[in-house]
Amino acid sequence: MSPAGDTDDIVTLLAPRLAQFAGVARREHVTRAALEMGVPQSTLSRALVRLERDLGVDLFVRRGRTLSLTPAGRTFLTSVERALGEVERAAEAVRADAHPASGKVAFGFLHTMGSETVPGLIRAFRADHPGIRFSLVQNYGEAMLERLRAGELDLCLTSPVPDEPGLVARRLDEQRLRLVVPDDHRLADRRRVRLAEAAEEAFVTLESGYGMRRITDDLCREAGFRPRIAFEGEETETLRGLVAAGLGVALLPPPAVPRPGVVELTVTAPRAVREIGVAWLDGRQDAPPVAAFKKFLLSRRDKLLPH
Numbered sequence: 001m002s003p004a005g006d007t008d009d010i011v012t013l014l015a016p017r018l019a020q021f022a023g024v025a026r027r028e029h030v031t032r033a034a035l036e037m038g039v040p041q042s043t044l045s046r047a048l049v050r051l052e053r054d055l056g057v058d059l060f061v062r063r064g065r066t067l068s069l070t071p072a073g074r075t076f077l078t079s080v081e082r083a084l085g086e087v088e089r090a091a092e093a094v095r096a097d098a099h100p101a102s103g104k105v106a107f108g109f110l111h112t113m114g115s116e117t118v119p120g121l122i123r124a125f126r127a128d129h130p131g132i133r134f135s136l137v138q139n140y141g142e143a144m145l146e147r148l149r150a151g152e153l154d155l156c157l158t159s160p161v162p163d164e165p166g167l168v169a170r171r172l173d174e175q176r177l178r179l180v181v182p183d184d185h186r187l188a189d190r191r192r193v194r195l196a197e198a199a200e201e202a203f204v205t206l207e208s209g210y211g212m213r214r215i216t217d218d219l220c221r222e223a224g225f226r227p228r229i230a231f232e233g234e235e236t237e238t239l240r241g242l243v244a245a246g247l248g249v250a251l252l253p254p255p256a257v258p259r260p261g262v263v264e265l266t267v268t269a270p271r272a273v274r275e276i277g278v279a280w281l282d283g284r285q286d287a288p289p290v291a292a293f294k295k296f297l298l299s300r301r302d303k304l305l306p307h
Contacts, residue, residue, distance in 0.1 A: 102131035103289035108144040108156035115256040141211035154290040159211045161277030169279040173304035177272040178264040188263040195223040202230035202248040222270040
């Protein structure tokens, strides 16, 4: 017998025969194993011969129709049973995740939606689907889209709503943005403000790559100026803290809980909103739990956020 080629080739050759080998090894009889596996005895015998030839070792000692394992066969069986057990556990796990009543949804969303919006959505969804589980990921928009493209997420809530090949996205709602200023700021006694009135202010913003940073830059450009960035951060409540400390102003969505030390002003011009949408991979077949949650999210159009 001659050994087979490289590792990739041997895996391709062996994979279909491992369960057949294990079945015969456990029963030590080709006829009984063939009956239990529902394959012709001749087919099973030829498969074992090819397996030994591909491995380059004898796995069985043959005495008529009865077989016993060689030392090499016993070593091989231990690893084969472990590998088959892993495959079985993996199959059970993916079946469980796809189960219509108790499966799992990998769901990504923006940090700003984590305190109230997403918990409320999941609570409402699970009123009719109590067994469905969630794997939740919070991140900024582009990072979530990267994980979506990589197949790590089923759905994500993001802003701005993406428009790019390979993704499908639907607008769900929009969120008004406010100009956040320190409570002793010259504009703090106002309720409404034009964004152009903040043209000379220092801004605190999210870092480049965040959806809110892009929206801030676009709105300031529409208002006729380029924002002077004093500080960049990764989280909106940190930015509110910087504003409260008098280090700048910020365009931000409403907070879950009012923050002392700042005043939040309605922006009258330009129209300061961010659209929130749900995105998924184009052409991907949804498991039943994902399809149910997607349908639920799309039914919440214009009702996703408090107004």
